[in-house]
Amino acid sequence: MASVSLLAGCALPRSGPSKREILKGDIQQGGNTHVVYVDDRIAREASFAPSYGFGAQFTGAGAVGADEIRPGDVLGLTVWENVDDGLLASMGQSNTNLQQLQVDSNGYIFVPYAGRVKAAGNTPDELRRVITQRLEQQTPDPQVSVTRVAGDGATVSVMGKVNGQGVFPIERPTRTLSAMLARAGGVSIDPEIAVVIVKRGTNTGRVWLKDLYANARNDIALRPGDVVLVEEDQRSFTALGALGGQTKVPLGSEAINALEAIAMVGGLSSNLADPTGVFVLRDEPMSVARKVLSKQVYGDQRMAYVLDLTRPNGLFVARDFMIRDGDTVYVTEAPYVQWQKTLGAITGAAGSANALENVAR
Incomplete structure:
Protein backbone atom coordinates (compact mmCIF):
# COMPACT_ATOMS: atom_id res chain seq x y z
CA MET A 1 0.00 0.00 0.00
CA ALA A 2 2.88 2.31 0.76
CA SER A 3 4.29 1.56 -2.71
CA VAL A 4 0.97 2.38 -4.42
CA SER A 5 0.76 5.65 -2.51
CA LEU A 6 4.28 6.52 -3.59
CA LEU A 7 3.55 5.77 -7.27
CA ALA A 8 0.39 7.89 -7.13
CA GLY A 9 2.52 10.95 -6.48
CA CYS A 10 4.94 10.45 -9.36
CA ALA A 11 4.82 9.75 -13.12
CA LEU A 12 6.04 6.49 -14.60
CA PRO A 13 8.60 6.71 -17.42
CA ARG A 14 7.18 6.51 -20.95
CA SER A 15 8.10 7.49 -24.51
CA GLY A 16 5.55 10.31 -24.83
CA PRO A 17 1.86 11.21 -24.50
CA SER A 18 -0.79 8.53 -24.59
CA LYS A 19 -3.42 8.21 -27.28
CA ARG A 20 -6.05 9.55 -24.89
CA GLU A 21 -3.94 12.63 -24.08
CA ILE A 22 -3.48 13.46 -27.77
CA LEU A 23 -7.18 13.03 -28.47
CA LYS A 24 -7.94 15.49 -25.65
CA GLY A 25 -6.03 18.13 -27.63
CA ASP A 26 -8.69 18.13 -30.35
CA ILE A 27 -10.16 21.53 -31.17
CA GLN A 28 -13.62 20.14 -30.49
CA GLN A 29 -12.51 19.51 -26.91
CA GLY A 30 -10.95 22.90 -26.40
CA GLY A 31 -7.50 22.07 -27.75
CA ASN A 32 -5.60 23.62 -30.65
CA THR A 33 -5.20 20.63 -32.97
CA HIS A 34 -7.51 19.05 -35.52
CA VAL A 35 -7.55 15.31 -34.75
CA VAL A 36 -8.61 13.43 -37.89
CA TYR A 37 -9.05 9.69 -38.32
CA VAL A 38 -7.67 8.74 -41.71
CA ASP A 39 -9.87 6.91 -44.19
CA ASP A 40 -9.66 6.59 -47.96
CA ARG A 41 -11.02 10.10 -48.55
CA ILE A 42 -8.69 11.74 -46.04
CA ALA A 43 -5.70 9.90 -47.47
CA ARG A 44 -6.64 11.13 -50.93
CA GLU A 45 -7.25 14.76 -49.88
CA ALA A 46 -4.05 14.94 -47.84
CA SER A 47 -1.84 13.56 -50.61
CA PHE A 48 -0.67 17.06 -51.53
CA ALA A 49 3.06 17.25 -52.22
CA PRO A 50 4.92 20.55 -52.86
CA SER A 51 6.41 20.19 -56.31
CA TYR A 52 9.84 21.24 -57.48
CA GLY A 53 10.22 23.11 -60.73
CA PHE A 54 10.82 26.48 -62.35
CA GLY A 55 8.23 29.19 -62.75
CA GLY A 65 22.91 35.54 -77.31
CA ALA A 66 26.42 34.16 -77.33
CA ASP A 67 27.69 37.02 -79.52
CA GLU A 68 26.15 39.89 -77.58
CA ILE A 69 28.67 42.20 -75.94
CA ARG A 70 28.10 43.04 -72.27
CA PRO A 71 29.70 45.24 -69.60
CA GLY A 72 32.88 43.57 -68.42
CA ASP A 73 33.75 41.98 -71.76
CA VAL A 74 37.23 42.60 -73.13
CA LEU A 75 37.46 43.43 -76.84
CA GLY A 76 40.21 43.50 -79.43
CA LEU A 77 40.11 46.09 -82.24
CA THR A 78 42.08 46.22 -85.50
CA VAL A 79 41.82 49.18 -87.90
CA TRP A 80 43.18 49.22 -91.46
CA GLU A 81 43.59 52.57 -93.22
CA ASN A 82 43.90 53.13 -96.94
CA VAL A 83 46.54 55.87 -96.64
CA ASP A 84 50.26 55.95 -95.90
CA ASP A 85 49.92 58.40 -93.02
CA GLY A 86 46.77 57.33 -91.23
CA LEU A 87 45.01 58.54 -88.12
CA LEU A 88 46.00 55.58 -85.99
CA ALA A 89 48.66 53.64 -87.90
CA SER A 90 52.34 54.45 -87.54
CA MET A 91 54.33 55.59 -90.55
CA GLY A 92 54.81 52.73 -92.98
CA GLN A 93 52.09 50.57 -91.43
CA SER A 94 48.56 50.04 -92.71
CA ASN A 95 46.87 48.69 -89.59
CA THR A 96 46.62 49.44 -85.88
CA ASN A 97 45.86 46.90 -83.13
CA LEU A 98 43.98 48.08 -80.06
CA GLN A 99 43.80 45.22 -77.54
CA GLN A 100 42.34 44.87 -74.04
CA LEU A 101 39.52 47.35 -74.52
CA GLN A 102 37.27 46.56 -71.57
CA VAL A 103 33.61 47.48 -71.79
CA ASP A 104 32.88 49.71 -68.80
CA SER A 105 29.94 49.35 -66.41
CA ASN A 106 27.85 51.65 -68.61
CA GLY A 107 28.54 49.54 -71.70
CA TYR A 108 31.02 51.88 -73.48
CA ILE A 109 34.55 51.64 -74.87
CA PHE A 110 36.84 54.45 -76.00
CA VAL A 111 38.27 54.36 -79.52
CA PRO A 112 40.71 57.08 -80.59
CA TYR A 113 39.12 59.51 -83.10
CA ALA A 114 35.77 57.69 -82.69
CA GLY A 115 35.24 58.69 -79.07
CA ARG A 116 33.08 56.79 -76.59
CA VAL A 117 31.22 54.10 -78.44
CA LYS A 118 28.29 52.08 -77.06
CA ALA A 119 29.44 48.46 -77.21
CA ALA A 120 27.08 46.63 -74.84
CA GLY A 121 24.02 45.19 -76.55
CA ASN A 122 25.76 44.94 -79.93
CA THR A 123 27.38 41.95 -81.57
CA PRO A 124 31.01 42.34 -82.65
CA ASP A 125 29.85 42.80 -86.25
CA GLU A 126 27.36 45.52 -85.27
CA LEU A 127 30.03 47.30 -83.25
CA ARG A 128 32.39 47.05 -86.22
CA ARG A 129 29.90 48.93 -88.40
CA VAL A 130 29.41 51.64 -85.77
CA ILE A 131 33.15 52.27 -85.41
CA THR A 132 33.62 52.22 -89.19
CA GLN A 133 30.98 54.94 -89.63
CA ARG A 134 32.70 57.07 -87.00
CA LEU A 135 36.19 56.74 -88.54
CA GLU A 136 35.28 57.08 -92.24
CA GLN A 137 34.48 60.73 -91.59
CA GLN A 138 38.19 61.30 -90.86
CA THR A 139 40.07 58.71 -92.90
CA PRO A 140 39.17 57.24 -96.31
CA ASP A 141 37.70 53.74 -96.48
CA PRO A 142 38.72 52.40 -93.03
CA GLN A 143 38.37 48.68 -92.42
CA VAL A 144 37.61 47.56 -88.87
CA SER A 145 37.69 44.18 -87.16
CA VAL A 146 36.23 43.57 -83.68
CA THR A 147 36.84 40.42 -81.64
CA ARG A 148 35.95 39.42 -78.11
CA VAL A 149 39.15 38.62 -76.20
CA ALA A 150 37.35 37.56 -73.00
CA GLY A 151 33.63 37.08 -72.52
CA ASP A 152 33.33 37.44 -68.76
CA GLY A 153 30.64 40.10 -68.91
CA ASP A 233 18.09 16.93 -50.23
CA GLN A 234 17.28 18.15 -46.71
CA ARG A 235 13.71 16.86 -46.50
CA SER A 236 13.06 14.53 -43.57
CA PHE A 237 10.51 13.28 -41.06
CA THR A 238 10.88 12.51 -37.36
CA ALA A 239 9.96 9.14 -35.88
CA LEU A 240 9.10 8.99 -32.17
CA GLY A 241 7.33 6.73 -29.69
CA ALA A 242 6.90 2.96 -29.60
CA LEU A 243 8.91 2.21 -32.72
CA GLY A 244 12.00 0.19 -33.48
CA GLY A 245 13.96 3.45 -33.51
CA GLN A 246 13.47 7.11 -32.70
CA THR A 247 15.31 9.33 -35.11
CA LYS A 248 15.20 11.91 -37.88
CA VAL A 249 14.90 10.13 -41.23
CA PRO A 250 15.79 11.61 -44.65
CA LEU A 251 12.96 11.34 -47.16
CA GLY A 252 15.12 10.99 -50.26
CA SER A 253 13.76 11.71 -53.71
CA GLU A 254 11.00 9.08 -53.67
CA ALA A 255 7.50 9.43 -52.23
CA ILE A 256 7.16 7.58 -48.91
CA ASN A 257 3.91 6.39 -47.38
CA ALA A 258 3.17 5.88 -43.69
CA LEU A 259 3.83 2.11 -43.79
CA GLU A 260 7.20 2.66 -45.43
CA ALA A 261 8.05 5.37 -42.90
CA ILE A 262 7.33 2.99 -40.03
CA ALA A 263 9.35 0.22 -41.68
CA MET A 264 12.33 2.56 -42.19
CA VAL A 265 12.77 2.83 -38.40
CA GLY A 266 12.31 -0.84 -37.60
CA GLY A 267 8.51 -1.07 -37.50
CA LEU A 268 6.21 -1.00 -34.50
CA SER A 269 7.67 -2.21 -31.23
CA SER A 270 5.85 -5.52 -30.59
CA ASN A 271 6.21 -5.08 -26.81
CA LEU A 272 5.09 -1.46 -26.60
CA ALA A 273 3.17 -0.15 -29.61
CA ASP A 274 -0.55 0.48 -29.82
CA PRO A 275 -1.50 -0.20 -33.48
CA THR A 276 -4.65 1.89 -33.02
CA GLY A 277 -2.60 4.95 -32.05
CA VAL A 278 -0.29 5.74 -34.98
CA PHE A 279 -0.23 9.53 -35.41
CA VAL A 280 1.15 11.73 -38.17
CA LEU A 281 1.56 15.32 -36.94
CA ARG A 282 1.95 18.21 -39.36
CA ASP A 283 1.08 21.81 -40.15
CA GLU A 284 -1.28 21.57 -43.11
CA PRO A 285 -1.55 24.42 -45.66
CA MET A 286 -4.94 26.11 -45.80
CA SER A 287 -5.90 24.70 -49.21
CA VAL A 288 -5.38 21.10 -48.07
CA ALA A 289 -6.89 21.64 -44.61
CA ARG A 290 -10.13 22.90 -46.15
CA LYS A 291 -10.46 19.73 -48.22
CA VAL A 292 -9.63 17.44 -45.31
CA LEU A 293 -11.92 19.17 -42.80
CA SER A 294 -14.67 19.93 -45.36
CA LYS A 295 -15.08 23.44 -43.97
CA GLN A 296 -13.66 26.94 -44.27
CA VAL A 297 -10.50 27.49 -42.24
CA TYR A 298 -7.91 30.23 -42.57
CA GLY A 299 -4.15 29.90 -42.46
CA ASP A 300 -2.07 26.82 -41.80
CA GLN A 301 -3.77 24.29 -39.53
CA ARG A 302 -2.19 22.03 -36.92
CA MET A 303 -3.29 18.47 -37.76
CA ALA A 304 -2.98 15.15 -35.95
CA TYR A 305 -3.85 12.35 -38.37
CA VAL A 306 -4.77 9.05 -36.68
CA LEU A 307 -3.98 5.76 -38.43
CA ASP A 308 -5.73 2.74 -36.89
CA LEU A 309 -3.90 -0.26 -38.31
CA THR A 310 -6.37 -2.69 -36.76
CA ARG A 311 -9.27 -1.59 -38.94
CA PRO A 312 -10.19 -3.88 -41.87
CA ASN A 313 -8.52 -1.58 -44.39
CA GLY A 314 -6.16 0.11 -41.93
CA LEU A 315 -2.99 -1.14 -43.59
CA PHE A 316 -4.23 -0.11 -47.04
CA VAL A 317 -5.10 3.38 -45.79
CA ALA A 318 -1.66 3.71 -44.17
CA ARG A 319 -0.11 2.59 -47.43
CA ASP A 320 -1.97 5.35 -49.30
CA PHE A 321 -1.20 8.10 -46.77
CA MET A 322 1.91 9.97 -47.93
CA ILE A 323 4.56 11.37 -45.59
CA ARG A 324 5.82 14.90 -46.21
CA ASP A 325 8.81 16.99 -45.22
CA GLY A 326 8.66 18.01 -41.56
CA ASP A 327 6.12 15.36 -40.51
CA THR A 328 6.34 13.68 -37.11
CA VAL A 329 5.33 10.01 -37.01
CA TYR A 330 4.46 9.16 -33.42
CA VAL A 331 3.26 5.78 -32.15
CA THR A 332 1.63 5.62 -28.71
CA GLU A 333 2.19 2.87 -26.19
CA ALA A 334 -0.49 0.23 -25.64
CA PRO A 335 -2.58 0.85 -22.48
CA TYR A 336 -1.44 -2.38 -20.84
CA VAL A 337 2.18 -1.21 -20.99
CA GLN A 338 1.52 1.39 -18.33
CA TRP A 339 -0.14 -1.31 -16.18
CA GLN A 340 2.92 -3.47 -16.61
CA LYS A 341 5.17 -0.57 -15.62
CA THR A 342 2.94 0.15 -12.61
CA LEU A 343 2.96 -3.48 -11.47
CA GLY A 344 6.67 -3.73 -12.08
CA ALA A 345 7.28 -0.61 -10.03
CA ILE A 346 5.06 -1.92 -7.22
CA THR A 347 6.68 -5.36 -7.09
CA GLY A 348 10.07 -3.74 -7.39
CA ALA A 349 9.29 -1.38 -4.53
CA ALA A 350 7.90 -4.24 -2.44
CA GLY A 351 11.02 -6.29 -3.11
CA SER A 352 13.21 -3.37 -2.06
CA ALA A 353 11.18 -2.99 1.17
CA ASN A 354 11.58 -6.70 1.97
CA ALA A 355 15.29 -6.47 1.37
CA LEU A 356 15.58 -3.52 3.72
CA GLU A 357 13.55 -5.37 6.35
CA ASN A 358 15.85 -8.36 6.08
CA VAL A 359 18.90 -6.17 6.45
CA ALA A 360 17.36 -4.53 9.50
CA ARG A 361 16.80 -7.92 11.09
Whole structure:
Protein backbone atom coordinates (compact mmCIF):
# COMPACT_ATOMS: atom_id res chain seq x y z
CA MET A 1 0.00 0.00 0.00
CA ALA A 2 2.88 2.31 0.76
CA SER A 3 4.29 1.56 -2.71
CA VAL A 4 0.97 2.38 -4.42
CA SER A 5 0.76 5.65 -2.51
CA LEU A 6 4.28 6.52 -3.59
CA LEU A 7 3.55 5.77 -7.27
CA ALA A 8 0.39 7.89 -7.13
CA GLY A 9 2.52 10.95 -6.48
CA CYS A 10 4.94 10.45 -9.36
CA ALA A 11 4.82 9.75 -13.12
CA LEU A 12 6.04 6.49 -14.60
CA PRO A 13 8.60 6.71 -17.42
CA ARG A 14 7.18 6.51 -20.95
CA SER A 15 8.10 7.49 -24.51
CA GLY A 16 5.55 10.31 -24.83
CA PRO A 17 1.86 11.21 -24.50
CA SER A 18 -0.79 8.53 -24.59
CA LYS A 19 -3.42 8.21 -27.28
CA ARG A 20 -6.05 9.55 -24.89
CA GLU A 21 -3.94 12.63 -24.08
CA ILE A 22 -3.48 13.46 -27.77
CA LEU A 23 -7.18 13.03 -28.47
CA LYS A 24 -7.94 15.49 -25.65
CA GLY A 25 -6.03 18.13 -27.63
CA ASP A 26 -8.69 18.13 -30.35
CA ILE A 27 -10.16 21.53 -31.17
CA GLN A 28 -13.62 20.14 -30.49
CA GLN A 29 -12.51 19.51 -26.91
CA GLY A 30 -10.95 22.90 -26.40
CA GLY A 31 -7.50 22.07 -27.75
CA ASN A 32 -5.60 23.62 -30.65
CA THR A 33 -5.20 20.63 -32.97
CA HIS A 34 -7.51 19.05 -35.52
CA VAL A 35 -7.55 15.31 -34.75
CA VAL A 36 -8.61 13.43 -37.89
CA TYR A 37 -9.05 9.69 -38.32
CA VAL A 38 -7.67 8.74 -41.71
CA ASP A 39 -9.87 6.91 -44.19
CA ASP A 40 -9.66 6.59 -47.96
CA ARG A 41 -11.02 10.10 -48.55
CA ILE A 42 -8.69 11.74 -46.04
CA ALA A 43 -5.70 9.90 -47.47
CA ARG A 44 -6.64 11.13 -50.93
CA GLU A 45 -7.25 14.76 -49.88
CA ALA A 46 -4.05 14.94 -47.84
CA SER A 47 -1.84 13.56 -50.61
CA PHE A 48 -0.67 17.06 -51.53
CA ALA A 49 3.06 17.25 -52.22
CA PRO A 50 4.92 20.55 -52.86
CA SER A 51 6.41 20.19 -56.31
CA TYR A 52 9.84 21.24 -57.48
CA GLY A 53 10.22 23.11 -60.73
CA PHE A 54 10.82 26.48 -62.35
CA GLY A 55 8.23 29.19 -62.75
CA ALA A 56 7.48 31.27 -65.82
CA GLN A 57 10.15 33.82 -64.87
CA PHE A 58 12.71 31.07 -65.54
CA THR A 59 11.14 29.02 -68.34
CA GLY A 60 10.05 32.12 -70.24
CA ALA A 61 13.53 33.63 -70.41
CA GLY A 62 15.22 33.14 -73.76
CA ALA A 63 18.77 31.98 -74.22
CA VAL A 64 21.45 34.63 -73.94
CA GLY A 65 22.91 35.54 -77.31
CA ALA A 66 26.42 34.16 -77.33
CA ASP A 67 27.69 37.02 -79.52
CA GLU A 68 26.15 39.89 -77.58
CA ILE A 69 28.67 42.20 -75.94
CA ARG A 70 28.10 43.04 -72.27
CA PRO A 71 29.70 45.24 -69.60
CA GLY A 72 32.88 43.57 -68.42
CA ASP A 73 33.75 41.98 -71.76
CA VAL A 74 37.23 42.60 -73.13
CA LEU A 75 37.46 43.43 -76.84
CA GLY A 76 40.21 43.50 -79.43
CA LEU A 77 40.11 46.09 -82.24
CA THR A 78 42.08 46.22 -85.50
CA VAL A 79 41.82 49.18 -87.90
CA TRP A 80 43.18 49.22 -91.46
CA GLU A 81 43.59 52.57 -93.22
CA ASN A 82 43.90 53.13 -96.94
CA VAL A 83 46.54 55.87 -96.64
CA ASP A 84 50.26 55.95 -95.90
CA ASP A 85 49.92 58.40 -93.02
CA GLY A 86 46.77 57.33 -91.23
CA LEU A 87 45.01 58.54 -88.12
CA LEU A 88 46.00 55.58 -85.99
CA ALA A 89 48.66 53.64 -87.90
CA SER A 90 52.34 54.45 -87.54
CA MET A 91 54.33 55.59 -90.55
CA GLY A 92 54.81 52.73 -92.98
CA GLN A 93 52.09 50.57 -91.43
CA SER A 94 48.56 50.04 -92.71
CA ASN A 95 46.87 48.69 -89.59
CA THR A 96 46.62 49.44 -85.88
CA ASN A 97 45.86 46.90 -83.13
CA LEU A 98 43.98 48.08 -80.06
CA GLN A 99 43.80 45.22 -77.54
CA GLN A 100 42.34 44.87 -74.04
CA LEU A 101 39.52 47.35 -74.52
CA GLN A 102 37.27 46.56 -71.57
CA VAL A 103 33.61 47.48 -71.79
CA ASP A 104 32.88 49.71 -68.80
CA SER A 105 29.94 49.35 -66.41
CA ASN A 106 27.85 51.65 -68.61
CA GLY A 107 28.54 49.54 -71.70
CA TYR A 108 31.02 51.88 -73.48
CA ILE A 109 34.55 51.64 -74.87
CA PHE A 110 36.84 54.45 -76.00
CA VAL A 111 38.27 54.36 -79.52
CA PRO A 112 40.71 57.08 -80.59
CA TYR A 113 39.12 59.51 -83.10
CA ALA A 114 35.77 57.69 -82.69
CA GLY A 115 35.24 58.69 -79.07
CA ARG A 116 33.08 56.79 -76.59
CA VAL A 117 31.22 54.10 -78.44
CA LYS A 118 28.29 52.08 -77.06
CA ALA A 119 29.44 48.46 -77.21
CA ALA A 120 27.08 46.63 -74.84
CA GLY A 121 24.02 45.19 -76.55
CA ASN A 122 25.76 44.94 -79.93
CA THR A 123 27.38 41.95 -81.57
CA PRO A 124 31.01 42.34 -82.65
CA ASP A 125 29.85 42.80 -86.25
CA GLU A 126 27.36 45.52 -85.27
CA LEU A 127 30.03 47.30 -83.25
CA ARG A 128 32.39 47.05 -86.22
CA ARG A 129 29.90 48.93 -88.40
CA VAL A 130 29.41 51.64 -85.77
CA ILE A 131 33.15 52.27 -85.41
CA THR A 132 33.62 52.22 -89.19
CA GLN A 133 30.98 54.94 -89.63
CA ARG A 134 32.70 57.07 -87.00
CA LEU A 135 36.19 56.74 -88.54
CA GLU A 136 35.28 57.08 -92.24
CA GLN A 137 34.48 60.73 -91.59
CA GLN A 138 38.19 61.30 -90.86
CA THR A 139 40.07 58.71 -92.90
CA PRO A 140 39.17 57.24 -96.31
CA ASP A 141 37.70 53.74 -96.48
CA PRO A 142 38.72 52.40 -93.03
CA GLN A 143 38.37 48.68 -92.42
CA VAL A 144 37.61 47.56 -88.87
CA SER A 145 37.69 44.18 -87.16
CA VAL A 146 36.23 43.57 -83.68
CA THR A 147 36.84 40.42 -81.64
CA ARG A 148 35.95 39.42 -78.11
CA VAL A 149 39.15 38.62 -76.20
CA ALA A 150 37.35 37.56 -73.00
CA GLY A 151 33.63 37.08 -72.52
CA ASP A 152 33.33 37.44 -68.76
CA GLY A 153 30.64 40.10 -68.91
CA ALA A 154 27.83 37.50 -68.62
CA THR A 155 28.69 35.13 -65.81
CA VAL A 156 26.99 32.55 -63.61
CA SER A 157 28.12 31.49 -60.13
CA VAL A 158 28.07 27.72 -59.52
CA MET A 159 28.56 26.50 -55.97
CA GLY A 160 27.63 23.81 -53.50
CA LYS A 161 27.97 20.08 -54.12
CA VAL A 162 29.77 20.31 -57.46
CA ASN A 163 33.24 19.14 -58.39
CA GLY A 164 34.41 22.56 -59.52
CA GLN A 165 32.87 25.64 -57.91
CA GLY A 166 33.45 28.96 -59.57
CA VAL A 167 32.23 31.86 -61.68
CA PHE A 168 31.79 30.83 -65.30
CA PRO A 169 31.01 32.91 -68.40
CA ILE A 170 27.88 32.18 -70.39
CA GLU A 171 29.33 31.05 -73.68
CA ARG A 172 27.79 29.34 -76.66
CA PRO A 173 28.22 25.79 -75.23
CA THR A 174 27.12 26.75 -71.69
CA ARG A 175 23.92 28.71 -72.15
CA THR A 176 21.68 26.14 -70.37
CA LEU A 177 21.58 24.84 -66.81
CA SER A 178 22.68 21.28 -67.59
CA ALA A 179 25.58 22.50 -69.73
CA MET A 180 26.76 24.86 -66.99
CA LEU A 181 26.67 22.04 -64.40
CA ALA A 182 28.78 19.95 -66.74
CA ARG A 183 31.17 22.91 -67.10
CA ALA A 184 31.51 22.91 -63.29
CA GLY A 185 32.50 19.23 -63.30
CA GLY A 186 29.10 17.76 -62.42
CA VAL A 187 27.70 17.08 -58.97
CA SER A 188 29.79 15.54 -56.21
CA ILE A 189 26.93 13.73 -54.44
CA ASP A 190 24.55 10.91 -55.30
CA PRO A 191 22.44 12.22 -58.20
CA GLU A 192 19.35 10.61 -56.64
CA ILE A 193 19.40 13.08 -53.73
CA ALA A 194 20.82 16.12 -55.54
CA VAL A 195 18.65 19.25 -55.75
CA VAL A 196 19.60 22.06 -58.14
CA ILE A 197 18.59 25.57 -57.03
CA VAL A 198 18.71 28.60 -59.31
CA LYS A 199 18.49 32.11 -57.84
CA ARG A 200 17.69 34.95 -60.21
CA GLY A 201 17.16 38.30 -58.55
CA THR A 202 14.35 37.83 -56.03
CA ASN A 203 13.12 34.59 -57.66
CA THR A 204 14.22 31.11 -56.71
CA GLY A 205 13.48 27.80 -58.42
CA ARG A 206 14.60 24.28 -57.70
CA VAL A 207 14.48 20.93 -59.39
CA TRP A 208 15.67 17.39 -58.76
CA LEU A 209 18.82 16.67 -60.76
CA LYS A 210 17.23 13.58 -62.27
CA ASP A 211 14.20 15.67 -63.34
CA LEU A 212 16.52 18.19 -64.94
CA TYR A 213 17.70 15.57 -67.40
CA ALA A 214 14.35 13.77 -67.71
CA ASN A 215 12.36 16.87 -68.74
CA ALA A 216 13.76 19.35 -71.24
CA ARG A 217 11.48 22.08 -69.79
CA ASN A 218 13.61 22.06 -66.64
CA ASP A 219 16.81 22.71 -68.58
CA ILE A 220 16.33 26.47 -68.44
CA ALA A 221 18.39 29.11 -70.21
CA LEU A 222 20.75 30.92 -67.85
CA ARG A 223 20.94 34.68 -67.49
CA PRO A 224 23.83 36.93 -66.39
CA GLY A 225 24.06 37.04 -62.60
CA ASP A 226 22.30 33.72 -61.97
CA VAL A 227 23.44 31.71 -58.95
CA VAL A 228 23.33 27.92 -59.30
CA LEU A 229 23.50 25.97 -56.05
CA VAL A 230 23.58 22.18 -55.75
CA GLU A 231 22.49 20.80 -52.37
CA GLU A 232 21.79 17.43 -50.86
CA ASP A 233 18.09 16.93 -50.23
CA GLN A 234 17.28 18.15 -46.71
CA ARG A 235 13.71 16.86 -46.50
CA SER A 236 13.06 14.53 -43.57
CA PHE A 237 10.51 13.28 -41.06
CA THR A 238 10.88 12.51 -37.36
CA ALA A 239 9.96 9.14 -35.88
CA LEU A 240 9.10 8.99 -32.17
CA GLY A 241 7.33 6.73 -29.69
CA ALA A 242 6.90 2.96 -29.60
CA LEU A 243 8.91 2.21 -32.72
CA GLY A 244 12.00 0.19 -33.48
CA GLY A 245 13.96 3.45 -33.51
CA GLN A 246 13.47 7.11 -32.70
CA THR A 247 15.31 9.33 -35.11
CA LYS A 248 15.20 11.91 -37.88
CA VAL A 249 14.90 10.13 -41.23
CA PRO A 250 15.79 11.61 -44.65
CA LEU A 251 12.96 11.34 -47.16
CA GLY A 252 15.12 10.99 -50.26
CA SER A 253 13.76 11.71 -53.71
CA GLU A 254 11.00 9.08 -53.67
CA ALA A 255 7.50 9.43 -52.23
CA ILE A 256 7.16 7.58 -48.91
CA ASN A 257 3.91 6.39 -47.38
CA ALA A 258 3.17 5.88 -43.69
CA LEU A 259 3.83 2.11 -43.79
CA GLU A 260 7.20 2.66 -45.43
CA ALA A 261 8.05 5.37 -42.90
CA ILE A 262 7.33 2.99 -40.03
CA ALA A 263 9.35 0.22 -41.68
CA MET A 264 12.33 2.56 -42.19
CA VAL A 265 12.77 2.83 -38.40
CA GLY A 266 12.31 -0.84 -37.60
CA GLY A 267 8.51 -1.07 -37.50
CA LEU A 268 6.21 -1.00 -34.50
CA SER A 269 7.67 -2.21 -31.23
CA SER A 270 5.85 -5.52 -30.59
CA ASN A 271 6.21 -5.08 -26.81
CA LEU A 272 5.09 -1.46 -26.60
CA ALA A 273 3.17 -0.15 -29.61
CA ASP A 274 -0.55 0.48 -29.82
CA PRO A 275 -1.50 -0.20 -33.48
CA THR A 276 -4.65 1.89 -33.02
CA GLY A 277 -2.60 4.95 -32.05
CA VAL A 278 -0.29 5.74 -34.98
CA PHE A 279 -0.23 9.53 -35.41
CA VAL A 280 1.15 11.73 -38.17
CA LEU A 281 1.56 15.32 -36.94
CA ARG A 282 1.95 18.21 -39.36
CA ASP A 283 1.08 21.81 -40.15
CA GLU A 284 -1.28 21.57 -43.11
CA PRO A 285 -1.55 24.42 -45.66
CA MET A 286 -4.94 26.11 -45.80
CA SER A 287 -5.90 24.70 -49.21
CA VAL A 288 -5.38 21.10 -48.07
CA ALA A 289 -6.89 21.64 -44.61
CA ARG A 290 -10.13 22.90 -46.15
CA LYS A 291 -10.46 19.73 -48.22
CA VAL A 292 -9.63 17.44 -45.31
CA LEU A 293 -11.92 19.17 -42.80
CA SER A 294 -14.67 19.93 -45.36
CA LYS A 295 -15.08 23.44 -43.97
CA GLN A 296 -13.66 26.94 -44.27
CA VAL A 297 -10.50 27.49 -42.24
CA TYR A 298 -7.91 30.23 -42.57
CA GLY A 299 -4.15 29.90 -42.46
CA ASP A 300 -2.07 26.82 -41.80
CA GLN A 301 -3.77 24.29 -39.53
CA ARG A 302 -2.19 22.03 -36.92
CA MET A 303 -3.29 18.47 -37.76
CA ALA A 304 -2.98 15.15 -35.95
CA TYR A 305 -3.85 12.35 -38.37
CA VAL A 306 -4.77 9.05 -36.68
CA LEU A 307 -3.98 5.76 -38.43
CA ASP A 308 -5.73 2.74 -36.89
CA LEU A 309 -3.90 -0.26 -38.31
CA THR A 310 -6.37 -2.69 -36.76
CA ARG A 311 -9.27 -1.59 -38.94
CA PRO A 312 -10.19 -3.88 -41.87
CA ASN A 313 -8.52 -1.58 -44.39
CA GLY A 314 -6.16 0.11 -41.93
CA LEU A 315 -2.99 -1.14 -43.59
CA PHE A 316 -4.23 -0.11 -47.04
CA VAL A 317 -5.10 3.38 -45.79
CA ALA A 318 -1.66 3.71 -44.17
CA ARG A 319 -0.11 2.59 -47.43
CA ASP A 320 -1.97 5.35 -49.30
CA PHE A 321 -1.20 8.10 -46.77
CA MET A 322 1.91 9.97 -47.93
CA ILE A 323 4.56 11.37 -45.59
CA ARG A 324 5.82 14.90 -46.21
CA ASP A 325 8.81 16.99 -45.22
CA GLY A 326 8.66 18.01 -41.56
CA ASP A 327 6.12 15.36 -40.51
CA THR A 328 6.34 13.68 -37.11
CA VAL A 329 5.33 10.01 -37.01
CA TYR A 330 4.46 9.16 -33.42
CA VAL A 331 3.26 5.78 -32.15
CA THR A 332 1.63 5.62 -28.71
CA GLU A 333 2.19 2.87 -26.19
CA ALA A 334 -0.49 0.23 -25.64
CA PRO A 335 -2.58 0.85 -22.48
CA TYR A 336 -1.44 -2.38 -20.84
CA VAL A 337 2.18 -1.21 -20.99
CA GLN A 338 1.52 1.39 -18.33
CA TRP A 339 -0.14 -1.31 -16.18
CA GLN A 340 2.92 -3.47 -16.61
CA LYS A 341 5.17 -0.57 -15.62
CA THR A 342 2.94 0.15 -12.61
CA LEU A 343 2.96 -3.48 -11.47
CA GLY A 344 6.67 -3.73 -12.08
CA ALA A 345 7.28 -0.61 -10.03
CA ILE A 346 5.06 -1.92 -7.22
CA THR A 347 6.68 -5.36 -7.09
CA GLY A 348 10.07 -3.74 -7.39
CA ALA A 349 9.29 -1.38 -4.53
CA ALA A 350 7.90 -4.24 -2.44
CA GLY A 351 11.02 -6.29 -3.11
CA SER A 352 13.21 -3.37 -2.06
CA ALA A 353 11.18 -2.99 1.17
CA ASN A 354 11.58 -6.70 1.97
CA ALA A 355 15.29 -6.47 1.37
CA LEU A 356 15.58 -3.52 3.72
CA GLU A 357 13.55 -5.37 6.35
CA ASN A 358 15.85 -8.36 6.08
CA VAL A 359 18.90 -6.17 6.45
CA ALA A 360 17.36 -4.53 9.50
CA ARG A 361 16.80 -7.92 11.09
